[in-house]
Amino acid sequence: GARPPVLGAPFACDLFALHAAGVPAVVFGPAGSNYHTPDEYVDLESMTTAAQALVRLVVDWCGVV
Numbered sequence: 001g002a003r004p005p006v007l008g009a010p011f012a013c014d015l016f017a018l019h020a021a022g023v024p025a026v027v028f029g030p031a032g033s034n035y036h037t038p039d040e041y042v043d044l045e046s047m048t049t050a051a052q053a054l055v056r057l058v059v060d061w062c063g064v065v
Helices: 015-020 044-062
Strands: none
Touching: none
16 A cells, blocks of 8 residues: 655666657566676565556456456
């Protein structure tokens, strides 16, 4: 029920193409650090939270019960 923090990503991604076309988009995923480096890691608790959010999105979007 808590709102997630809104942060800037310190790396490039393919969303620039959508942004250039005027399509709203966000980068979404678990918390971690050292993105795209040999010592990158992901916080497992936030991985579970991200997975639950995606499941809820699919259920709400598709009307699955």
